[in-house]
Amino acid sequence: MTDVNTIIDDDVIAKLYIPMYRFAYNQLGDEQCARDVVQEALMNALKYADSFQGRSALKSWMFAILKNKISDHIRQTQKYIPLCVRLFK
Numbered sequence: 001m002t003d004v005n006t007i008i009d010d011d012v013i014a015k016l017y018i019p020m021y022r023f024a025y026n027q028l029g030d031e032q033c034a035r036d037v038v039q040e041a042l043m044n045a046l047k048y049a050d051s052f053q054g055r056s057a058l059k060s061w062m063f064a065i066l067k068n069k070i071s072d073h074i075r076q077t078q079k080y081i082p083l084c085v086r087l088f089k
Helices: 010-028 031-047 058-077 083-087
Strands: none
Touching (some): 010 031, 010 058
């Protein structure tokens, strides 16, 4: 197992923040939501650094976390219209 605490340092975060933000903004279309989701993804990457096994690039692993956070955000903010309302319109 790779010691990610030495790999995920301030330089790596600074290097990946802009590409992660751009990806999140393209998916969400909102600057503040994109910033929040990237911050959550970076916090999770640091929190679960021990689970990184080095089978993929660190960037790929961190973007996978970001994709999951984006999906979570969309799921939480998506507005559902009940089926019965749609049927009777």
